[in-house]
Amino acid sequence: MTTAQQPLPSGFGPASTADDVIKGIDLTGKVAVVTGGYSGIGLETARVLRAAGAEVVVPARDVARARAALREVDGAEVEPMDLIDPASVDAFAGRFLASGRPLHILVNSAGIMATPLTRDARGYESQFATNHLGHFRLVARLWPALVAAGGARVVPVSSRGIRFSPVVFDDLHFEHRPYEPFLAYGQSKTANALFAVELDRRGRAEGVRAFSVHPGMIIDTGLAKHLSEEALRAAGALDDRGRPVRDPARQFKTVPQGAATGVWCATSPQLDGLGGVYCENVDISPLVTADEEAEWRSGSALPGVLPYAVDPEAAARLWEVSKRLTA
Incomplete structure (x- = not known):
């Protein structure tokens, strides 16, 4: 049975940082x-996990950039991998499995947002192909190492962007409808959340649990590079001087605050025996009710997750579709 989608409560909150939530945890x-461990919240996640004693491996499309970014994360390993290239994902996973190491924590932080329409070599829309299918393939290839850990956690980084779109199974790649960058982004982030639901259901018997997370809105990570300043102002993310707004109660967070929920999901003993849930503000999110949905979609700071993003039937269907698309 999937863990109830309701807060614990954890004792943490929107302003908690990754250092706060990992305090006292020895890895x-x-x-x-x-993935994505060389910029933004991924880099902060890699730093904190390494500081707590974990061996940290960062697969990166740009190896030189990753090594430069991780200079101060002593001992972090960098390996080449491009999520949108199946052969590259397979090669990375093959090298990792050949090392003989178990895999206790997999944080899927890499992603792209609101990009112009592009397609990969298979003809798949790039946001869905990168944010979901690339990570789906990575988990499948690394499965033996996750099971060998005897207790592993997979953390897909989703987003409040789920509000833009469910997974549109009849037209995943915008072949029959006009392309809209945020619809495609929303679909990919809903897919991340659904992936955690079904992955947890399938993996729990072998000790593999999964949690999707909304990190908050952190615009100084490079993820928002395709958005204009005007769009960011309209979203309330920039003040009248063009500076990032810092208000964690309204989801506008610093990088350390944005990394906190993912690190908590990856490491906290509070979540032992739980899984298959969407989390934010360092706790399990409540379901958005029908009465709350209009306010939630309007961009309010009301916490919660839309039911379609944690629906077990949709999650099972997405799993089968993803298997077919990734062969």
Whole structure:
């Protein structure tokens, strides 16, 4: 049975940082892979996990940039991998499995947002292909190492962007409808949340649990590079001087605050025996009710997750579709 989608409560909150939530946790002997671990919240996640004693591996499309960014994360490993290229994902996973190490933590933080319409070599829309299918393939290839850990956690980084779109199974790649960058982004983030639901259901018997997370709105990470300043102002993310707004109660967070929920999901003993849930503000999110939905979609700071993003039937269907698309 999937864990109830309701807060614990954890004792943490919107302003908690990654350092706050990992305090007192020793990861010596644990191995973590952090995609996107060389920028934004991924870099902060890699730093904090490494500081707690974990071996940290960062697969990166741009190896030189990753090594430069991780200079101060002593001992972090960088390996080449491009999520949108199946052969590259397979090669990375093959090298990791050949090392013989178990994998205790997999944080899927890499992603793209609101990009112009592009397609990969298979003809798949790039946001869905990168944010969801690339990570789906990565988890499948690393499965033996996750099981070998004897207790592993997978953390897909989703987003409040789920409000833009469910997974549109009849037209995943915008072949029959006009392309809209945020619809595609929303679909990919809903897919991340659904992936955690079904992955947890399938993996719990072998000790693999999954949690999706909304990190908050953190615009100084590079993820928002395709958005204009005007769009960011309209979203309330920039003040009248063009500076990032910092108000964690309204989801506008610093990088350390944005990394906190993912690190908590990856490491906290508070979540032992739980899984398959969407989390934010360092706790399990409540479901958005029908009465709350209009306010929630309007961009309010009301916490919660839309039911379609944690629906078990949709999650099972997405799993089967993803298997077919990734062969």
